[in-house]
Amino acid sequence: MKKQFIAGNWKMNLTLDEAGDLARKLYVELDNSSAVDIGVFPAFVFLRDICDIFHGNKVYVGAQNMYLEKSGAFTGEVSGGMLRDVGCTHVIIGHSERRTIFLETNSVINSKIKAALSCGLKPIVCVGEKQEERDADKTYEVVGDQLSEGLAGLTSEEAGELTIAYEPVWAIGTGKTATPEQANEVHTFIRNTIKSKYDVDTAQSIRIQYGGSVNSKNADELLGQPEIDGALVGGASLESGSFLDIVSAAGRLS
Numbered sequence: 001m002k003k004q005f006i007a008g009n010w011k012m013n014l015t016l017d018e019a020g021d022l023a024r025k026l027y028v029e030l031d032n033s034s035a036v037d038i039g040v041f042p043a044f045v046f047l048r049d050i051c052d053i054f055h056g057n058k059v060y061v062g063a064q065n066m067y068l069e070k071s072g073a074f075t076g077e078v079s080g081g082m083l084r085d086v087g088c089t090h091v092i093i094g095h096s097e098r099r100t101i102f103l104e105t106n107s108v109i110n111s112k113i114k115a116a117l118s119c120g121l122k123p124i125v126c127v128g129e130k131q132e133e134r135d136a137d138k139t140y141e142v143v144g145d146q147l148s149e150g151l152a153g154l155t156s157e158e159a160g161e162l163t164i165a166y167e168p169v170w171a172i173g174t175g176k177t178a179t180p181e182q183a184n185e186v187h188t189f190i191r192n193t194i195k196s197k198y199d200v201d202t203a204q205s206i207r208i209q210y211g212g213s214v215n216s217k218n219a220d221e222l223l224g225q226p227e228i229d230g231a232l233v234g235g236a237s238l239e240s241g242s243f244l245d246i247v248s249a250a251g252r253l254s
């Protein structure tokens, strides 16, 4: 069993005070055990403060997005180097909200992954199908394309730096979770895709998180699936109690 990785995607939520309170509660409550990897992903403007609270201990801090260029006339964008500068170690790339609302394509996501890796950030790459795609039996086709186009040109060494998050779009923020079996099936497909694209070692070492309405009630069952190596948590990561419950569920498996 790999070490589980539990990440909280705070999305566009919380005030600066609330974000600080949440981070301080996590810092106090979490012990120093390294049984589970934990990450939080606050809004850009809070990153520096949240990095300062954890000061490199207990919890990784990352951004929810970044731009694919290093610097220049890209008004409103933030580069990977800037994220490193304020203390980030990770970045979420290709979240379904970026894909649907901000029209990010697999090709843009591919460039962002390369840009992140080139400045030493570890990407969490999100994949997942929409409800209508699942209904049309296109889950594997969609997720397969997201992987082959999103990871195009990456060496096995680079691919080994990634975490993949399987987030079925229909399960995000809906309270409608994929069953543990449904999630495990797609995770198995993702791992097999990585194996055929790269090699067994890369496929075995890469962590695949599940995301989509994970909460303290369903975490045990989801994280207990053999191919699920962690969770990317939205709503339930905004409150320390529910997030810590999910971390504890992961800890029981290690």
Ligand code: 13P
Pocket (backbone or CB within 6 Å): 009, 095, 167, 171, 172, 173, 174, 175, 211, 212, 213, 214, 232, 233, 234, 235, 236
């Ligand atoms: P919810 O846990 O709120 O469904 O969000 C999942 C998600 O999008 C995490 O990136």
